[in-house]
Amino acid sequence: MTLEKNVSLSTYSTIRLGGTARYLAEVKSEDEIIEAISFAKLNDLPILMIGGGSNSFFRDGLFDGVVLVNKIPGINISLLNQTYILSVGAGEIWDNVVLESVKQNLSGIECLSLIPGTAGGGPVQNIGAYGQEIADTFLYLEAIDKITSKKVRIDKLDLKFDYRDSALKHTPNRYFITKIVLGLKKTNLEPPFYNSLDSYLKTNNISDYSPISIRNSVINLRNQKLPNPKDFYNLGSFFKNPIVSEDDLIVLKNRFSDIPNWKLIDGRYKLSAAWLIDKVGFKNFHDPETGMFTWKNQPLVVVNELATSVDDLIKFRDKIILSIEQKFDITLEQEPIILP
Numbered sequence: 612m613t614l615e616k617n618v619s620l621s622t623y624s625t626i627r628l629g630g631t632a633r634y635l636a637e638v639k640s641e642d643e644i645i646e647a648i649s650f651a652k653l654n655d656l657p658i659l660m661i662g663g664g665s666n667s668f669f670r671d672g673l674f675d676g677v678v679l680v681n682k683i684p685g686i687n688i689s690l691l692n693q694t695y696i697l698s699v700g701a702g703e704i705w706d707n708v709v710l711e712s713v714k715q716n717l718s719g720i721e722c723l724s725l726i727p728g729t730a731g732g733g734p735v736q737n738i739g740a741y742g743q744e745i746a747d748t749f750l751y752l753e754a755i756d757k758i759t760s761k762k763v764r765i766d767k768l769d770l771k772f773d774y775r776d777s778a779l780k781h782t783p784n785r786y787f788i789t790k791i792v793l794g795l796k797k798t799n800l801e802p803p804f805y806n807s808l809d810s811y812l813k814t815n816n817i818s819d820y821s822p823i824s825i826r827n828s829v830i831n832l833r834n835q836k837l838p839n840p841k842d843f844y845n846l847g848s849f850f851k852n853p854i855v856s857e858d859d860l861i862v863l864k865n866r867f868s869d870i871p872n873w874k875l876i877d878g879r880y881k882l883s884a885a886w887l888i889d890k891v892g893f894k895n896f897h898d899p900e901t902g903m904f905t906w907k908n909q910p911l912v913v914v915n916e917l918a919t920s921v922d923d924l925i926k927f928r929d930k931i932i933l934s935i936e937q938k939f940d941i942t943l944e945q946e947p948i949i950l951p
Contacts (some may be wrong), residue, residue: 612636612643614650620669623661623680623726625840626869626913626947628921629669632678639682639702641762644755644787651677659784659951660758662702662729663730666736666846667948671921674951676751681731683789686711694794696750701731701788705738713822717795719748721822722808724829727847731788735779736946741829742805746772748793754786762789774881775804775851775946784951807832836908844915847907849928850884850943863939884943885911891934903927920947 614636620629634656638644651658657676661667671853686708695717699708702720709724722743723733732738733745734752751766765786771778779786799820804812808825811817811832817824838845855863858879863870867890871883888894888910895907902917903924918924932943 612638612646614647615815618678620674620678621666623678624664624668624846625844626668626846626915626924627844628671628915628918628924629651629672630672630921632669632674632676634677635680636677636684637680639684640753641683641755641789643836644679644789645760647677647679648755648757648787650762657951660787661950662703662732663727665727665840666732666946667950668846668921668924669950672674676951679787681729681788685790688712688715688717693796695721697748697793697795699791699793701729701752701790703730703748704728705730705733712795713826716797718798718822719743719793719795719802720803721743721800721825722829724826725833730791731757731947734770734772734777734791736786737775737777739775740831741808744772745793746777748795750792750794752788753790754788757785757787774854780948783948819935837912838906838914843906846947848911848946849910850888850911850931851946852884853882853887853941853943854879855882855941856880867939882941885909887935887939887941887943888931891931891938893934898927898930901927901930904929 614634616634618632618635620632621627636647638647648658660679660681661680681702683700683702686703687698689696697712705728706725708730709720713721720743722741723738726740734749738745749767751764754763758761771941801807808828809875811828817828856879860872871886872880874880893905895905897904901923901926904914904916906912906914928945936942
C-alpha cells in the first residue's frame with residue numbers, strides 16, 4: 612500500500628468537485644485495508660473508503676485523514692442448487708460485472724447495465740433501474756470492520772434493503788466492503804417490463820428477452836436519456852423519487868390530476884421526481900449563479916458545468932428542493948452521499 616499526501620478529491624468524484632485528502636491510498640486486498648486502518652489508528656486519523664465516486668462527493672476543504680480507494684478485483688461464478696453464485700471483488704467496475712453475467716446468459720442484474728461505479732457501492736445504495744434492484748439477487752457481502760479490523764460477513768436480511776437505501780447508509784464508513792455475492796439464474800426476463808423499457812422493446816419490435824438483449828436495450832435507453840459522466844460531470848440521479856401515502860396522493864391528485872404515480876407493495880405510492888422538477892421549471896435549467904444545470908433529457912441529473920465548489924452544488928440543490936416544497940409540499944431527498 613502506498614500513501615499519497617495532499618491529494619485532490621475532486622478527481623475521485625464524477626461531479627469533479629470536492630476538497631483535499633491529507634492521505635490517500637488505493638487498496639487491492641483485505642490486508643492492505645487492515646494496514647491502512649492500523650496507520651490511521653496509530654496517527655489518530657479518521658479513515659474512510661470510496662469506490663468509483665459516481666454516487667458520492669467530498670465537502671470543500673481539507674479532509675484531515677486517510678481516504679482509501681477500493682480497487683479489490685475478482686469476478687467468479689459457481690453453481691449451487693440451480694443458482695449461479697456471482698462473487699465479485701468490491702473494486703470491480705459494476706458494468707463489467709453485468710457484462711460478465713450476461714456473457715454467461717445469467718439473469719438478475721441485466722437491467723442494471725451502465726450504472727456507473729464499483730460493485731461495492733451497489734448494496735450500499737441498493738442500486739436499481741428498469742424494475743430491478745441489486746437487493747433482488749443479493750446474498751451477502753464480506754467486509755473489514757473498521758472498529759475491530761476483523762473480517763465480517765453481512766447477510767441480506769441484515770442490510771434492511773429499501774428503495775435506494777440500506778442499513779449501510781446509516782452506519783457510514785464502519786464497514787469497508789471487500790466482496791459482494793449475488794445469486795443469478797440462467798433464464799430470461801418475462802413481461803410485464805418496466806414502462807420505459809417495455810415501450811422501447813415494443814417500438815423496436817424486440818421479442819428477444821435474453822439477458823444480453825435486455826442489456827443492450829437498457830444501454831440504448833440510458834444513452835438516450837443520461838449524460839456520460841466523462842463528458843458531463845454528474846452523479847447520476849441526484850434525487851430520489853418521493854414516496855407518499857394514499858391520502859397524500861389523493862390531495863395531490865386533486866390539485867395536479869396528471870401527477871405520475873406507481874403503487875408499491877406496502878400500499879404507498881412512488882412519485883416521479885423528474886416530473887416534479889420539470890413542473891417547477893428546472894428541466895434543462897442553467898444556473899448562472901452556481902454554474903450547475905439539470906440535464907435536458909432527465910432533470911434528475913444535476914451537471915457541473917462551471918461550478919468551482921461543493922457549495923455551488925449545495926446551493927443549486929437547495930433551489931430545486933425549495934421550489935418543489937413551495938409548489939407541491941413535497942421535500943425531495945438527495946441520493947448521493949456527502950463525505951465525510
